[in-house]
Amino acid sequence: MPERWRTTGAAAPGQRSVGEPGTARIAVDLLGGDQAPAVVVDGALRACKADPSLHLTLVGPAEAADAVLAALKPADRRRITTAITPADTIGGAVLAVAEGRADALVSAGDTRATVLSAARELGRWPGLRRPALAAVVPTAAGRLVLLDVGSTVDPDEETLAWHARLGAAYASVVHRISAPRVGLLTIGTEPGKGDRLRRALPAQLVSLPLPAGARYAGLVEGGDVVLGRAADVVVTDGFTGNVLLKGLETAYALTGPPSRNTDPPARAALLLGVSGTVVVCHGAAAGPDIAAGIALAADLYRRGSVAAIADLLRVQRGIA
Structure with a gap:
């Protein structure tokens, strides 16, 4: 109808x-x-x-x-x-x-x-096949960008490389971080840890040009996400990111965020890679969570954040 x-x-x-x-x-x-x-x-x-x-x-x-x-x-x-x-x-x-x-x-x-x-x-950004959901996670050191948290559960190397670019641009534009540090989530910080994809990707990320002067900071574990000292952006697949995010949400709901200076994680994420401001809230969101998602969407629109992120990536990749 x-x-x-x-x-x-x-x-x-x-x-x-x-x-x-x-x-x-x-x-x-x-x-x-x-x-x-x-x-x-x-x-x-x-x-x-x-x-x-x-x-x-x-x-x-x-x-x-x-x-x-x-x-x-x-x-x-x-x-x-x-x-x-x-x-x-x-x-x-x-x-x-x-x-x-x-x-x-x-x-x-x-x-x-x-x-x-x-x-x-709305259309995808040039060169990007799979948009990513980026969530902001409170940490003991402040906050970091975690992506993907649910859009792509079976990515390839190219998709995770895009996640690194998107997360770096988000941290630069929205959080105003100079030269963001980008980490790859896996099961240990020693070289060779993780599944086939996680073992293969570091070599690509080391040489991958990233926007805003960002740099690859190496492998990070789940504990590093809570501490927030190793990276400003943490890259993973949508399956792992979604599991981690929901676990953190529940833990922080019971114990409070890891620092008194940070708010609990918003149960909402920004969809990066499409030509518009799209905020996706947690399916189990309550009224205050929906209100926070609406406020986030309004703030991102008023600041022109999505367009600024797209422009930053366009310039960095030399696309007219």
């Missing part, structure tokens, strides 16, 4: 529009997540109330969208647009960005469906 748009001050379907300076228009998948739509409605409300410059496009069934509208003051309802669709809410959110009706999207739905839809509708 096609979408039915109900606008309250936003552009009509098919029209490209630009928000006012400082605004961020975020498309939200109302049916994404294990406990959707209730937690997504909760998260959307939290985000909308916390950020008066935020505009939301709610993609999903009418009753879920109406629950958000009913809980807002009349003045705040003007910041809400709804796309009424009972199915493929991920595709609807991606389409809103592709057609210029939203600046970014947030979904806690199926990761594979989100990645495929975003790559198809």
